[in-house]
Structures are given as C-alpha cells and as structure tokens.
Amino acid sequence: MAVTRDEPIKTDDFDVIGTSPVRHDGVDKVTGRALYGADIHLPGMAHGKVLRSPHAHAVIRAIDTSKAEALPGVVAVITGADFPDPGEHMTQAGEGGAQSIINKSADIMARGKAHYAGHPIAAVAARDLPTAEAALALIEVDYEVLPPVMSAEAAMAAGAPIIMPDLRTDEDGAELDGETNVSEHSVAEEGDLAAGFAAADFIIETEYFTSPVHQGYIEPMNGTAWWRGDGTLDIWGSSQGHFGIRGEVSELLLIPVSKIRVMPMEIGGGFGGKTTSYLEPLAAVLSRKSARPVKMTMTREEVLKATGPTPGTREKVKLGVSNAGKITAAHVNLYFEAGGFPGSVLGAGVITALSPYALENMRVDGYEVLVNKTHTGAYRAPGATMSEYAVETAVDEACERLGMDPTEFRLLNASQEGDLRVDGLPFPKMGTVETTRAIQDSAHWRTPLEPAAEPHLRRGRGMASGYWMNGGGMSSAQAIVNADGTVTLREGSMDIGGTRTSIAMQLAETLGIDVLDVIPVVPDTDSIAFTGVTGGSRTTYATGMAAQLAAEDVLRQMVAGLAEVWGVAADDIAYENSTFAAGDNAASFKEAAALLDDADILVTGKTSIAPTRPGPAIAVHAADVEVDIETGKVQILRYTAAQDVGTAIYPPYVEGQIQGGAVQGIGWALNEEYWYDDDGLLRNSTLLDYRMPTAPDVPMIDAVIVEVPNPGHPYGVRGVGEAPIVPPPAAIANAIYDAIGIRLRTLPMSPPRIIAALANNTKE
Amino acid sequence: MRAINYAAPTMVEDAVRILRENGAGARIFAGGTDLIVQVRENTRDVDVMVDAKGIEELTRVEIGADGSVTLGAAVPCYQIAGDDAIVAAFPGLIDAAGIIGGTAIQGRASLGGNLCNSSPAADGIPALIVHGATANIAGPDGRRSVAVADFCTGPGTNVLAAGEMLVSLTIPALVPNSGAHYLRFTPRNEMDIAVVGAGAQVVLDGDTIVSARIALGAVAPTPMYAAAADEALAGQPATEESYEAAAAAAQNAATPITDMRGTADFRNHLVAVLTKRALRGAVERAKGGAVNGR
Numbered sequence A: 001m002a003v004t005r006d007e008p009i010k011t012d013d014f015d016v017i018g019t020s021p022v023r024h025d026g027v028d029k030v031t032g033r034a035l036y037g038a039d040i041h042l043p044g045m046a047h048g049k050v051l052r053s054p055h056a057h058a059v060i061r062a063i064d065t066s067k068a069e070a071l072p073g074v075v076a077v078i079t080g081a082d083f084p085d086p087g088e089h090m091t092q093a094g095e096g097g098a099q100s101i102i103n104k105s106a107d108i109m110a111r112g113k114a115h116y117a118g119h120p121i122a123a124v125a126a127r128d129l130p131t132a133e134a135a136l137a138l139i140e141v142d143y144e145v146l147p148p149v150m151s152a153e154a155a156m157a158a159g160a161p162i163i164m165p166d167l168r169t170d171e172d173g174a175e176l177d178g179e180t181n182v183s184e185h186s187v188a189e190e191g192d193l194a195a196g197f198a199a200a201d202f203i204i205e206t207e208y209f210t211s212p213v214h215q216g217y218i219e220p221m222n223g224t225a226w227w228r229g230d231g232t233l234d235i236w237g238s239s240q241g242h243f244g245i246r247g248e249v250s251e252l253l254l255i256p257v258s259k260i261r262v263m264p265m266e267i268g269g270g271f272g273g274k275t276t277s278y279l280e281p282l283a284a285v286l287s288r289k290s291a292r293p294v295k296m297t298m299t300r301e302e303v304l305k306a307t308g309p310t311p312g313t314r315e316k317v318k319l320g321v322s323n324a325g326k327i328t329a330a331h332v333n334l335y336f337e338a339g340g341f342p343g344s345v346l347g348a349g350v351i352t353a354l355s356p357y358a359l360e361n362m363r364v365d366g367y368e369v370l371v372n373k374t375h376t377g378a379y380r381a382p383g384a385t386m387s388e389y390a391v392e393t394a395v396d397e398a399c400e401r402l403g404m405d406p407t408e409f410r411l412l413n414a415s416q417e418g419d420l421r422v423d424g425l426p427f428p429k430m431g432t433v434e435t436t437r438a439i440q441d442s443a444h445w446r447t448p449l450e451p452a453a454e455p456h457l458r459r460g461r462g463m464a465s466g467y468w469m470n471g472g473g474m475s476s477a478q479a480i481v482n483a484d485g486t487v488t489l490r491e492g493s494m495d496i497g498g499t500r501t502s503i504a505m506q507l508a509e510t511l512g513i514d515v516l517d518v519i520p521v522v523p524d525t526d527s528i529a530f531t532g533v534t535g536g537s538r539t540t541y542a543t544g545m546a547a548q549l550a551a552e553d554v555l556r557q558m559v560a561g562l563a564e565v566w567g568v569a570a571d572d573i574a575y576e577n578s579t580f581a582a583g584d585n586a587a588s589f590k591e592a593a594a595l596l597d598d599a600d601i602l603v604t605g606k607t608s609i610a611p612t613r614p615g616p617a618i619a620v621h622a623a624d625v626e627v628d629i630e631t632g633k634v635q636i637l638r639y640t641a642a643q644d645v646g647t648a649i650y651p652p653y654v655e656g657q658i659q660g661g662a663v664q665g666i667g668w669a670l671n672e673e674y675w676y677d678d679d680g681l682l683r684n685s686t687l688l689d690y691r692m693p694t695a696p697d698v699p700m701i702d703a704v705i706v707e708v709p710n711p712g713h714p715y716g717v718r719g720v721g722e723a724p725i726v727p728p729p730a731a732i733a734n735a736i737y738d739a740i741g742i743r744l745r746t747l748p749m750s751p752p753r754i755i756a757a758l759a760n761n762t763k764e
Numbered sequence B: 001m002r003a004i005n006y007a008a009p010t011m012v013e014d015a016v017r018i019l020r021e022n023g024a025g026a027r028i029f030a031g032g033t034d035l036i037v038q039v040r041e042n043t044r045d046v047d048v049m050v051d052a053k054g055i056e057e058l059t060r061v062e063i064g065a066d067g068s069v070t071l072g073a074a075v076p077c078y079q080i081a082g083d084d085a086i087v088a089a090f091p092g093l094i095d096a097a098g099i100i101g102g103t104a105i106q107g108r109a110s111l112g113g114n115l116c117n118s119s120p121a122a123d124g125i126p127a128l129i130v131h132g133a134t135a136n137i138a139g140p141d142g143r144r145s146v147a148v149a150d151f152c153t154g155p156g157t158n159v160l161a162a163g164e165m166l167v168s169l170t171i172p173a174l175v176p177n178s179g180a181h182y183l184r185f186t187p188r189n190e191m192d193i194a195v196v197g198a199g200a201q202v203v204l205d206g207d208t209i210v211s212a213r214i215a216l217g218a219v220a221p222t223p224m225y226a227a228a229a230d231e232a233l234a235g236q237p238a239t240e241e242s243y244e245a246a247a248a249a250a251q252n253a254a255t256p257i258t259d260m261r262g263t264a265d266f267r268n269h270l271v272a273v274l275t276k277r278a279l280r281g282a283v284e285r286a287k288g289g290a291v292n293g294r
C-alpha cells in the first residue's frame, strides 16, 4: 500500500502525542522480569563457543578437530566445511550496506583464509561452557601467516598484500581488471565542479583520518538455535530485526524462511550493530549436528574483536568559497575501510557528506577498501559521522577565513526543500534553517564563554551541523480490540528504544483511547507480517504509520459493526471525543467494544505498508570545551543539541535519543578508537581500554526540540535516533581549535594527539 | 573458567598452610577486583581461592603510639578513605585509595591486593612508596618485612615466595612540616587506568626542601621509586625551578613504553607534568594547606 498523504492530519491539539505515559516495558525492565537473549534455557541445551583466528591475515592450510570431537561432553564441532555455498547474490541486512551472501558466509565462518584476528575458524557445542572452551584448545589449525594490511592507504599502495585475490573493483557498476583491495569506487556528482572552483575566491583543502569505533551496546551478541528433526528451525536472539535474522539465516543455510521462526528477546542496545547475524547461523549448524538446542554468547572481547564497528576512514575535502560566504563547489574523497570483506556503509557516507548545504557544483568520490580488520557494520547514522566530520571541520576553516559566524554561514548555505542532494534527489521539507536558528538563539550560543581559571586551561566554543536521511521500508501492525475495550497492538518492529510506547501512542491518538489501554507486543516471525529491521530511524515513522492506519481500520470496522447492532447506516455514525454516536445511540470506545463482543462481531485492524517519505533529520550542536594544555585532556563544559524531530511523540524519549547520540559522538571525538599493534591485533578489546565516556565525563546535554512536521507522515513524524551522533566530532574539533588554535584532523582527539599537536606547533 | 575451590581460614597460619599445600594454584582472595577479573578472562588459573576477609589480622586497622598506621592487607579502600584519623594523618594515601575504580570497586578493593597484584599502573603503590611504607609478610618460614619500594619485581610479579602472603602494610607517621600527594592521568575521569601516576612526599624547613620522595606509576616494569628526583630536591628551595629539576630527573629515570594507553613520548611528557603537580600538592600540604579538600 503506497501512502501519499500530503499534509499531517493535525499537528497540534493532540491528546496522546506529546505526553509522557509510563512506558509499557518499564515495569518488566526495572523488576528484572524482562527476558534477554542470554536468559534462554531449553531442555538438553548445549553451549557453543567459537575458535577465532589469532592472526590478522593467514591462509588456513588445515584444521584438525578430531581431538576436540573425542573430548567427553562435546556434542558437535563445525568448520567452514559444514556450511553450504550460498551463491553470489547480494543481501541487505539493516543499514550495514549490501554485501554478497557468499562473503557474509565466509565472514561468520572462515573458508580457507583468516581475514582478521578474531575471524571464526571453528565452533564447538558441549554440555557446558568449560567443556566447550577446553575443546577449542584441542582444535589444531595449521596457518600460513601473511603480512597484514591495516589502513586504507597501505591497502591501496602498489604491491600491498592482497586480501581477496578474486576481488575486482566495482567502479560505478563496471568491473575493473586486476587484483586489488579496493572493492568499490562510486561517484556522485551534480553541476560543474571545475566552473564552481573557478568561481571561488578561495579554496580550503584538507585531509582527515578516523579510527573504527564500536557501537558499545552493553548486552553482548547472543543467539540460541534449535534445529528440529522435521527441518524447522527456532531461533532466539536479541537483534534489531528478527525478520532480518530469519532472512539472513535462510540465505546462509539455504532453508526457506517458512521453516525458520525467530523469537525476539529484549535487546540491551544495538545502535546499528545488531542488524546482522553472527552467532545464530553457527548455533543453527551446531544444533543440526548435535540434535540439541545450542546457545552461544560472546564475551566483550569477542564483541569488540569480531563484530562490525564503523569503518576507519581517510577523507579529503576541497571547498571553493566566495568572499560573500557561499560555497561555490565542493569535492570530497572518502576512503572507507570495509574490514576483511567487501560491503560497508560507504553509500550513506557519500550521500550525507555535503547534505547540510545547498550546492550547485559538487562531487563525492567514495572508495571502499579491504583491510585486515573485523568486517565493519552499521553504527548510528552509518557513514555520516565520519564524512560530515570532515566537511564540517573544513567549513569551520572557511568561516574563520571569512571572519563569519559559523551559524550565519550555515544559514546562508542551508539545504532546503527542492535543493538537490549529491545523488540528484531533491531534498524534501526539512528544518535546516529552523534548527540552525535554534542554536543561534540558544542561551548557550548567546552567552559568552567565561575564561578558564588557570593558565594551563584553555577554553573554546564550536558548532557543527549534521544531516541524516532517515529510512522508510516495510512495516506491519495489527490492532485487536478486546472485549474489555483494550487494544492489543501486534507490531513487527523490534523495540530497541521505547518504540512499543511511541507506536502505541500513535494508535491511541487515532483511536481516541488511553495509551495504557493499548497492549503492545512484538510477536515472533510466524505471528505478524514482515517488518524491516529497526534501523535507519524508521520505526516510529514507518511502524508508527502502520499502527495509525491499523487504528483507522479498527474505527471503520467498529462503525460497521455498530451500524449492524444499532440498525443504522454506517454513514450516520460519528466518532468524536471517544464516543460513537448515531441519533439516540451513543457508546464510548469501551462500551462499543463490549456491544460488538456481545454481538459476536470481532474487530482486528491491520496494515502492511512501505512508506517512502521518511523526511530527513537535521541536527545542529554547540560545544564548549576546556583543554588542559599540559595533559591534553579535553573536558566538555557545556553542550547543546538542537534537532528537527518532525513531531515529538514522546518528548523525553526524543531528548534521550538526542542526548544518547551526542554522548556517543563525544566518545568518538575524544577517546574511542580501535588500537591495533604492528601484527594487526586489537589491543584494547576491553571496556577498560576501549574508552567510552562514563557519566562523569559528560555534562548534561541540553536537548532543544525543533518541530518541522514531516508531510510524509500523518502526525508529522520523522526519525530521531541517528542524526544526533553526527555533529559532535566536528563541533568538538572546532571548539578545540577555538581553544588552542590547532586543527586536529585525526579522530579521536585523544590526549596524546593533542600533546603531540601542541609540541609540533611550538616547533614550527 | 571452571569450578574453583574456596577456602575461608580465620588464622594467618592456616592460610599459609593452604597456600603451601596447593602451590601456585592457590591465591589469596581479598576484594577480588583484580583476581576475579583475571580468572574470568583466563589470564590466571586458580584452583583454590583463599578468602582473606575472615582473618582478623588482615582486616584490622591499628594506629600506633608513634602515629604510624598498620592496615590489614584486606582492608577495603572505602574503609581507609572513611577513617577520619587516617584521612587527617595521611591525606596523600587517600589520594590513591579514593580514586581506585569508583565507589563500588572501593567497597571491595584493598591496598594489599593492589600491591600484591603488582601492576606497573597500580595507584596505591606509588603512594605507599612515597610514604615509606613496609609490607609485612607471613610464610612457611615465619614473618618478615620488606619495603614497599622493593616489593614488586616486574609486571605482576613480586618478592612473595611460595606459600607467602601479605599480612599488613605499615605506614610510618609523617614528620612535622611534611606533606604528600598522589595523582594520576587518565583520559576518562573515572573507571580508568593510570597512563602515568606520580606521588611525592616532602619535608620542609621554611621554604627549603629538606628531603623528598618521588614515585612513579606506569612508566617502568614496576611502580618505581625515583631516587634521582629526591637528590635533585634535597636542600633546594620549594620553587618551580626545583620542581623542574626534579621533573627532569624523574623523566630520566622513567622507561615508558607505547601501548594502547599512551605513547612513550606522551608518558614521558606526563612524567614531568605530574611530578611537578605532585610536588606542588605535597608542598601545599606540608605548609598546612589542603589539596582535594584534605
């Protein structure tokens, strides 16, 4: 069903939208009753563990599993040989970018070669975990260790070791000749770049580097599978999309989707990382081999070493700017490290890099490059944070050169409805100007920064913008009216951030009922129609819209039913103020539910839709920092994050998303990085040394909600969750420059980098 | 990880016997904030955990007539930092006991465990060294004492012989006109491990430094006593120039490495910055002032 309604039904005067009811999943979570993936225990269940490559790059000459198989208590041992050849077609799980299913298969269980340290080589299921661990130690692997390739630059250099000999560069759809580590070169271009640069009064040309960073969800990856004798497969796991897991396991193991049922468990954070499967297919094959249910969970070390962080990047930005403050041309080169296999978030990086701006002449070249690091995946606004960090820092240099307030520059160049994105699509209505103004008008931006108390402390202020396109896609919802007048809402979206409530609120608004009379549930894949992954900030938009339409369906059916009961024409029944009325007949929603139940009339509203107008999100952030020039430590003093959220369905959730995204972006800016040694081994695979910020490291994030309703949704909703991670690295880089007069062009801007930059600066 | 035996002796002699009988597989279990993590991460193989918290001598705090304090090896940091007498007498020790981990960790973590774990980056050890603390040890051959400065022998290794255990730590009273301060650098404000740590103790006569002790963490295979820095300070005025000279001496003594926590250059730079900050704090306290409210 295509949805093309143009204006929101109403944008104010809401009864439910904009309120903050008790969240439906709250009591279970605070009382510990909520069940997560690792809470599953099944009769006869075995425990699985993965043997991982200790080498970053190695040919697997032979694997001998006989000693492990002979260990008492071991019920199954598998290697790449236990997996079918799934063919070559492309598959798309979540926001991680398209990849060939054969590569996904070789990523979750190596075939002949280890592409990164931590790459699964074999897996064991045993009666308990210690036995499984003991069995791993008995597996003998004969490796031919190869030199690792650890950066995009090294991988593209002449004579670099080749990770996948069969790989050929895909250049905008054409296959190039010759061995390479470059899996893709894509170009997006509008206007006349040369003419644009010729028209510029000055050019800013800079280069940036970023490290892989992890989503840092607290619940480790897990998966439990039970392959039954009749060929059906049950899977329990905490993912961002149980239909996505079903589809991927089906493609990897060549079993039809109808034979697989995935039970969604509560999720302890995903942020894009849990849109694809790692353990589920292994547990399934171990289960088939052992004829028992098999449960697998990763340790933190495994999570960091062998699941998909966001790519490390190298980025070149060239801006042509007029003295009047207009960008006349922009050219960005992005080099994204895909990790050990092709498939990355490059496409989104290309689209987003320049999108806060209205540009006539622009080009983005994206290169995807293989390196011997874990295969990358999606992380909140995948690709955008890195590419916009580079552009937003270059823009700050242009503002400095012009002597122009950076908010003014952004207003002057703001992308608006009808302007073209770099891929040629016109932007829909979005709040670039409104959100920039919100920062300009904020108490933060208008209050001058106080000087630091001590001479070794320097203060500075910076700002940056962020664009994220948001996603639409397939969503299903079903609303069942119960005899007591409550409504059971079955919806296909995994709830990773409170969407049970934000979707139930849209249903309740349309039905004119109390949201606590809605019972939202996310059933298994056999019990609701297909729904895409919870990613791309699509869920409150698309599944919310499905619920809203299901509610309209409910009202239609109730009116038809009451017409029968009351013996009146359906057209004569009005529904206003939560009351159905026709002549002398009147019934509240609850009374109507009882009347219909008495008359044996059942009401189930349902929708499956694929809405296509999600409406982009714009985030504009301002940061004040204090730099200790003796230690290089950066303290965030004040932080304000404004965002166009369309319509804030549940304002505290929206603020929570903005604050959470900003904090993740602050971690990315200051300390988070994958630290590899010379052998290509990740040396900081613990939460002690992979330094995400803790509560004492961040100030209260002041969230400013801007509402420019999205005409593509009945209540004006746009996605909220991803955009707020985009501006922080650039806002903080710009603030650090303001404080110490040095541009840091490598993330993270960690204390050793700041001290080294200060030392180089004094030498110059 | 596998099943582990648990012993809860109440006498030092019983603990020593269990250690002797079980060899390297037996470990004293104080707060467990290092030990349990290591066992879970498969970096230490343990057959028997010998809980120290049931042994009275290891959980006792004794203030001597001479002003010294003897801390049982298993006394948790929160108890030390919450003891007004210790806070008043040894604010520089609290600088360390009050930053290990966070509130929850300090509820379990002991200075004895911090010392016996012998990490080069341990926060407690440089603070104990600048206070001239002594480690009191019991073993199959009886009791002996070793200066904390001589206790660690390498990353994770120390002078404890087979069957030996730490019983307590004795910290001598500070002489009049003296003060101590410990601080560390971490990228995060809490829940982090020292990139560099530095402690200082000074004895003043007016504005002249009579003697000083400097100790550094995370810049050598063990927490280290930087004797050369002491020499640079003895008899010098308590001024920035003197601190600079001590900082240079400390840098000379340090042998930092590059790892995921910081580069060798950065650590070397921090040695100077933190040595000076530690000295300023120690001098402030020696003059009767407060640092960190103590």
Ligand SMILES: Cc1cc2nc3c(=O)[nH]c(=O)nc-3n(C[C@H](O)[C@H](O)[C@H](O)COP(=O)(O)OP(=O)(O)OC[C@H]3O[C@@H](n4cnc5c(N)ncnc54)[C@H](O)[C@@H]3O)c2cc1C
Binding pocket: B027, B028, B029, B030, B031, B032, B033, B034, B035, B036, B037, B052, B073, B074, B099, B100, B101, B102, B105, B108, B109, B110, B111, B112, B113, B114, B115, B116, B117, B121, B122, B123, B124, B160, B164, B165, B166, B167, B191, B192, B193, B194
């Ligand atoms: C989240 C977290 C944060 C931390 N932050 C810090 C920090 O900021 N600074 C810091 O320095 N450390 C930190 N640590 C490490 C640890 O908390 C400290 O080293 C702590 O002081 C160890 O004390 P414990 O009593 O828990 O020792 P345990 O873990 O019980 O023991 C440590 C080791 O010493 C041995 N041992 C203990 N007592 C004796 C004894 N009496 N005789 C012989 N051997 C003994 C044990 O067998 C074990 O090998 C942190 C740990 C965690 C988990």
